[in-house]
Amino acid sequence: MASDDVLLFDVSFADLGCGPREQGLFDAWCAANPAPDGRRRVLGRVIKLDRGYPLVCCHLGNLRCEHAVDFIKRNDSLACVGDWVVLALPQGHDMGIICWVLDRKESFCRKDPAERTRVQVLAANIDTIFVVHALGGEALNQRRLERELVVAHESGATPVVLLTKTDLSPDLAADVAAAQETAPGLRVLTVCSKRGEGVEDVRACIPAGSTAVLLGASGVGKSSLVNALVGAERMRTAAVRAGDDRGRHTTVARQLLPIPGGGVIIDTPGIRAVALWENEDGMAAAFPEIEEAAAGCRFRDCSHTSEPGCAVRAAVEAGTIPKRRLESYLILQQEMADTAARQEIRARLDRKAADKGGKAGGSIKYHYNRGRKR
Ligand SMILES: Nc1nc2c(ncn2[C@@H]2O[C@H](COP(=O)(O)OP(=O)(O)O)[C@@H](O)[C@H]2O)c(=O)[nH]1
Ligand SMILES: [Mg+2]
Ligand SMILES: [Zn+2]
Incomplete structure (x- = not known):
């Protein structure tokens, strides 16, 4: 891990693309959240996330950082690579503190x-x-x-x-x-x-x-x-x-x-499986030709499998949409429906457990220091 960091030694803050958007968000956050000790805050960007603490680059250099307790209390996700963060640099402490993660773009x-x-x-x-x-x-x-x-x-x-x-x-x-x-x-x-x-x-x-x-x-x-x-x-x-x-x-x-x-x-390391779940917008964008044809289906909630007046199947038969595209679309739709159904069952079980006095809701997940993933 330490040797990997060497590869980043010459990354400098000026090269990270800080623009008016980031500077503006930073200034606004600092104005609204004056430091209790009056100490200066610094704008940084997370440049590396591994099993250790996030590595953040700011105009003073690159340093390992931990999250402020107050931030963890108020948020359910931690900083990730690419995030712009507000740092505090306590004296006599070898790590920076991530006080806040600025609003994300995409x-x-x-x-x-x-x-x-x-x-x-x-x-x-x-x-x-x-x-x-x-x-x-x-x-x-x-x-x-x-x-x-x-x-x-x-x-x-x-x-x-x-x-x-x-x-x-x-x-x-x-x-x-x-x-x-x-x-x-x-x-x-x-x-x-x-x-x-x-x-x-x-x-x-x-x-x-x-x-x-x-x-x-x-x-x-x-x-x-x-x-x-x-x-x-x-x-x-x-x-x-x-x-x-x-x-x-x-x-x-x-x-x-x-x-x-x-x-x-x-x-990034190779990402193995990405489960599809509530990805309607992504589906519509990834299958634009099917979305477009679906506007002509007789039924608004047409599943494009067996309904009469299905404009999508008509387009496949006419050869304007490749058959395998519709097949893929239906496979992915089915997967999303299955995942949603499983989630619904899980939520119901959770509610039942909560009613019986069990502990409901999850705690904050730490994505770092979790041990190597196999
Ligand atoms: N033939 C060929 N091999 C490549 C090319 N680019 C990468 N490789 C090889 O593919 C393997 C995996 O490359 P790597 O960059 O580590 O893949 P990563 O896991 O996606 O980061 C290495 O052995 C590379 O040398 C290429 O353009 N042509
Ligand atoms: Mg690689
Ligand atoms: Zn249809």
Whole structure:
């Protein structure tokens, strides 16, 4: 962990994209919450989140921070990478204190129905989400891409599909066409970090002042791309650690790095399963052609499976919507319905337990210091 921090030693606050929005939120919060001891507050951004304390960059440097007790009491989620935070720097204390997390712009969240906390924020204040898939080997996994795009759209940031390892693709045009069919209306970029091809197109999507995050399975080449963008070996990639006991997840932390002359990029470990739950907005955005056709269905709550006068099925039969798109849509809808039903049962059981005098409600979840996830 300590050695990873070395990779961040030269990140400076000036490169993190602080703008009038952040400065304004900070000033307003400080004015409304004068420090009891009159000590100065500092604006910072969380640049790394691992198993330890959040690492925050401010104009004084990078330091490990803990959350103020008062903040924890008043909030049900903690700071995450990309967050802008108000810091207090108590004298004689080797850690900073996160007094407050400033209002987030878009953020990428995981809704985990298995956990009490409704939402886990994975990256905050992001403008662009790159949904990354590697080429070569098997065909592009369209089902996985569709599911990822639902969550990416849900964040409110702009999703971009990014196909990596183009050097391994036997038919690049076919891969791009498959991705484009799966991501109507979105940009599909291709990149080969190995040969340095396409890196400039990615860079152009992350102008100064903006923040992008990489979302994708382990091994698809996210860290290699970050290295290509920042022009140095800043992130460890799989090859470096091949054979060691940490397995394929070489990137264990979520961390944010400035791109010279551009914005900032957040690298993440591979995110395995993202459960779909209450993602109606994301669904509508990820399947725009189905949403559009559905306006013509006879029934407003048409499920597009068996109702008469279904304009979506008509469009599939006419060939304007690919059959597999409707199939995917229905699979994801069913999954959301199942999750909602399970949640409903759980809520009912919780209420029953509470009525019997059991303890209701969850306590605050600590996402840090939780031990390594397997
Ligand atoms: N052939 C090829 N291999 C790549 C490319 N980019 C990354 N790799 C390799 O893919 C493996 C996983 O890369 P890494 O960046 O660690 O993936 P991550 O887990 O998504 O961060 C490493 O062995 C890289 O060398 C590429 O453009 N072409
Ligand atoms: Mg990585
Ligand atoms: Zn219908």
